[in-house]
Amino acid sequence: MLRSAARAVKPATSVLRKRVLPQVAARRFSRSHAVASEVRPTSLDTLTEEEEMLRESVRRFAEDVVAPKVREMDENENMDPSIIKALFEQGLMGIETSAEHGGAESSFTSAIIAIEELARVDPSVSVMCDVHNTLVNTVVRKYGTKEQQDKWLPKLSESMLGSFCLSEPASGSDAFALQTRAVKDGNEWVINGTKMWITNSYEADFFLIFANIDPSKGYKGITCFIATKDMGIQIAKKEQKLGIRASSTCSLAFDDLRVPAENVLGGEGKGYKIAIEILNEGRIGIAAQMLGLAQGAFDKAVPYTFQRSQFGKPVGTFQGMMFQQAQAAVEIEAARLLTYNAARRKEEGREFVREAAIAKYAASQVAQRVAGSAIEWAGGVGFTRETGIEKYWRDSKIGAIYEGTSNIQLQTIAKFIQKQYS
Numbered sequence: 001m002l003r004s005a006a007r008a009v010k011p012a013t014s015v016l017r018k019r020v021l022p023q024v025a026a027r028r029f030s031r032s033h034a035v036a037s038e039v040r041p042t043s044l045d046t047l048t049e050e051e052e053m054l055r056e057s058v059r060r061f062a063e064d065v066v067a068p069k070v071r072e073m074d075e076n077e078n079m080d081p082s083i084i085k086a087l088f089e090q091g092l093m094g095i096e097t098s099a100e101h102g103g104a105e106s107s108f109t110s111a112i113i114a115i116e117e118l119a120r121v122d123p124s125v126s127v128m129c130d131v132h133n134t135l136v137n138t139v140v141r142k143y144g145t146k147e148q149q150d151k152w153l154p155k156l157s158e159s160m161l162g163s164f165c166l167s168e169p170a171s172g173s174d175a176f177a178l179q180t181r182a183v184k185d186g187n188e189w190v191i192n193g194t195k196m197w198i199t200n201s202y203e204a205d206f207f208l209i210f211a212n213i214d215p216s217k218g219y220k221g222i223t224c225f226i227a228t229k230d231m232g233i234q235i236a237k238k239e240q241k242l243g244i245r246a247s248s249t250c251s252l253a254f255d256d257l258r259v260p261a262e263n264v265l266g267g268e269g270k271g272y273k274i275a276i277e278i279l280n281e282g283r284i285g286i287a288a289q290m291l292g293l294a295q296g297a298f299d300k301a302v303p304y305t306f307q308r309s310q311f312g313k314p315v316g317t318f319q320g321m322m323f324q325q326a327q328a329a330v331e332i333e334a335a336r337l338l339t340y341n342a343a344r345r346k347e348e349g350r351e352f353v354r355e356a357a358i359a360k361y362a363a364s365q366v367a368q369r370v371a372g373s374a375i376e377w378a379g380g381v382g383f384t385r386e387t388g389i390e391k392y393w394r395d396s397k398i399g400a401i402y403e404g405t406s407n408i409q410l411q412t413i414a415k416f417i418q419k420q421y422s
Ligand SMILES: Cc1cc2nc3c(=O)[nH]c(=O)nc-3n(C[C@H](O)[C@H](O)[C@H](O)COP(=O)(O)OP(=O)(O)OC[C@H]3O[C@@H](n4cnc5c(N)ncnc54)[C@H](O)[C@@H]3O)c2cc1C
Pocket: 131, 164, 165, 166, 167, 171, 172, 173, 174, 196, 197, 198, 199, 200, 241, 249, 398, 401, 402, 403, 404, 405, 406, 407, 408, 411
């Protein structure tokens, strides 16, 4: 049933195009190109019918299929394979991929909405979907040759989970100081090195590996390679984490990993450009994950405050509680508008780097604050693992770390300020 709901999005695209897209198209030209009389700006949270339908179907999927497994997966620090299978069956692992390649051919904002809705129920499932769509699929779609796209995109839409392997033990924020090397040997590249913190890698079969083919050129030697698990990728260690515990995070060892020459993606020495561009987009995905997380914590804790009575009335009716909840609602709304705005700008082909950094930074702060307050609103009950409220708080910490720490987002934002004012 859910599968058909998600799949129903696909044919709807063409039906809706005439009726709904003119609004979006108007916005596309709104600032720099159109004459004032043609401009029809819309509110930042205006979604197409297609996007609304997707939200509805992902919400149902998250509540019906994911929610019953969340606690068990968190306790076991393991993603249930049935959830991965279901994400593929729902069409949620090829959201922007063309129908020709087995995807849903939807908008970037659709991917953002799916990530948000999954995070409302489980930020671990959300990041699995996020990395697969906004990093892995997008790199293949944007930079892959036609042969690479024809070969890999259908698999990535259907059943093959992907990982994005950039970070290493000695290169985190300074990602392009990476040490992994690739050396050409006939018609193959031989990769040696170690990657660290790689999301999805325990379950993945498809890996985008960034390695330097010519360290004398510095970051200009960095190249992106496609590899599959059966080529000999070894899981060196699975991390035990504070939050998003069902999402696997592993160190990988490449010991003379042989990759065919045709698996270079985007050209030799182009890995730096690919990683920079993709992580700029990816940050909007993390903003959406943190936004969904904040909303999920709020939705879980607030109803309890109207059921729980102290001093003869529901605790949610005390002004001290009401104001805190109102403040949280304001922050969630602000995070939502920042996230959707960054997504739309990217979709419209406009500059979005600053907006993506702002959205990620703000949404991760909001997620921490709201999830922390949600625990307090539920009192002692909020502190127990049984209600799942404390999990949102544990999961929220990662928003300030991956795909660029909060300091790195501030650095990006500060550079724009400097450019404008100095
Ligand atoms: C759960 C998890 C999943 C991840 N998934 C992936 C993945 O799928 N693929 C991948 O490639 N990587 C992944 N990462 C890696 C992640 O992107 C890095 O952890 C992150 O970029 C930070 O790097 P670091 O941990 O080495 O911290 P460091 O770079 O060592 O930073 C430590 C501290 O120093 C600060 N700092 C560093 N440089 C500066 C500066 N110039 N100015 C001010 N402050 C600075 C940072 O803000 C931080 O507070 C993941 C990490 C985690 C924890």
